Amino acid sequence: MAIKVAILGYGTVGEGVYKGIQNHQEQLIEKLGDAVEVAGILVRDPLKKRDVQPGTFITTRFEEILAIPGLHAVFEAIVGKEPGYTYLSQCIEKGCHVITANKVLFAKYGNELLKKSKQHGVHIGYEATTAGAVPIIRTLQELLKVNRVTRIQGILNGTSNFILTEMRANRLSFGEALKLAQDNGYAEANPENDVEGKDAACKLKILCQLAFGCTPDWEEVEVEGIAAITSGEVQKAEAEGFRYKHIADIRAEGGKLKASVKPIAVSSAHPLFSVEGVDNAITLETSLAGNLTLQGAGAGKFPTASAMLEDFSAILEKSLRTKIHLLSARVPV
Numbered sequence: 180m181a182i183k184v185a186i187l188g189y190g191t192v193g194e195g196v197y198k199g200i201q202n203h204q205e206q207l208i209e210k211l212g213d214a215v216e217v218a219g220i221l222v223r224d225p226l227k228k229r230d231v232q233p234g235t236f237i238t239t240r241f242e243e244i245l246a247i248p249g250l251h252a253v254f255e256a257i258v259g260k261e262p263g264y265t266y267l268s269q270c271i272e273k274g275c276h277v278i279t280a281n282k283v284l285f286a287k288y289g290n291e292l293l294k295k296s297k298q299h300g301v302h303i304g305y306e307a308t309t310a311g312a313v314p315i316i317r318t319l320q321e322l323l324k325v326n327r328v329t330r331i332q333g334i335l336n337g338t339s340n341f342i343l344t345e346m347r348a349n350r351l352s353f354g355e356a357l358k359l360a361q362d363n364g365y366a367e368a369n370p371e372n373d374v375e376g377k378d379a380a381c382k383l384k385i386l387c388q389l390a391f392g393c394t395p396d397w398e399e400v401e402v403e404g405i406a407a408i409t410s411g412e413v414q415k416a417e418a419e420g421f422r423y424k425h426i427a428d429i430r431a432e433g434g435k436l437k438a439s440v441k442p443i444a445v446s447s448a449h450p451l452f453s454v455e456g457v458d459n460a461i462t463l464e465t466s467l468a469g470n471l472t473l474q475g476a477g478a479g480k481f482p483t484a485s486a487m488l489e490d491f492s493a494i495l496e497k498s499l500r501t502k503i504h505l506l507s508a509r510v511p512v
């Protein structure tokens with residue numbers, strides 16, 4: 180029997196998930212033992228043309244998604260805290276695994292959703308909320324359990340890095356570079372979040388919670404975007420051997436967490452100097468492993484879908500293992 184999933188939102192990310200599922204059935208069957216069927220897609224505008232297979236169920240009514248019999252998992256790729264939080268809460272209560280790309284929602288309600296998922300015996304995947312395809316969440320969750328993380332420094336917004344790169348390398352104006360980022364599907368529906376640093380701040384909050392288990396007073400954290408940087412400043416920095424990078428930074432210092440999100444002109448000695456275009460990169464300072472840097476596409480249709488589908492596969496494998504374990508525990512010896 181096919182594994183039934185639904186997708187909330189069919190924009191850049193939702194479409195990437197749909198197409199990723201269609202193009203990777205062979206790999207999914209091999210990993211999960213069954214085909215994956217997209218049993219429903221939730222959208223806002225019923226009149227928009229969607230590139231989907233004929234007969235695909237598309238609705239604007241969330242209740243119809245929730246009513247799909249035998250729904251295993253829901254991919255959430257809509258925008259903002261609500262109605263996403265309400266939708267994901269209801270999916271979890273119904274016993275569905277959820278996989279989200281929505282960092283605004285997760286930065287605010289991640290803890291509540293994780294608690295609720297434990298109560299209902301389901302899993303939440305949120306790799307796609309932070310740094311696109313870069314597997315930073317599961318690296319922290321699964322591969323750095325003993326190490327103490329003492330600092331996280333990263334480029335966490337693909338749009339900002341893309342704009343700064345285009346302004347420097349191709350001499351585009353800020354407006355031209357932003358337009359290109361929007362055309363490529365990197366920017367948020369409201370790009371203010373990208374260029375004012377708010378998007379990177381949400382991602383830093385998610386990483387901070389995971390790595391440190393607590394947070395600084397976010398009201399006091401300096402959050403600045405790239406919107407005020409001029410072409411002249413970018414060229415001057417270049418001539419002096421520097422590049423502007425939008426850097427989110429959090430470190431444990433004297434028993435406190437200190438954070439900032441802002442553009443910095445870095446020299447070629449800085450680990451993030453060569454991270455260009457839409458790439459994100461994160462350097463972790465750890466107690467045993469030393470410094471680790473992960474880098475890759477930080478935004479875009481398929482890089483984001485990649486993070487969501489890898490979460491999905493890991494969650495289904497995990498829940499399959501739990502079922503087998505429970506079944507074998509019942510076998511009399």
Ligand SMILES: NC(=O)C1=CN([C@@H]2O[C@H](COP(=O)(O)OP(=O)(O)OC[C@H]3O[C@@H](n4cnc5c(N)ncnc54)[C@H](OP(=O)(O)O)[C@@H]3O)[C@@H](O)[C@H]2O)C=CC1
Binds near residue numbers: 256257258280
């Ligand atoms: N773009 C990217 O590279 C990345 C995006 N993200 C996150 O993923 C999410 C989606 O981003 P993206 O695909 O770029 O956004 P888009 O604006 O391209 O798509 C949003 C989709 O959500 C649907 N939608 C919005 N609000 C509602 C609602 N209330 N009810 C039902 N459907 C709704 C829209 O419907 P309709 O089509 O009818 O308008 C649209 O299909 C966001 O939270 C974003 O922050 C995360 C990582 C990377």
Ligand SMILES: N[C@@H](CC=O)C(=O)O
Binds near residue numbers: 477
């Ligand atoms: N708008 C975001 C998309 C991914 O999170 C970005 O540019 O990084």
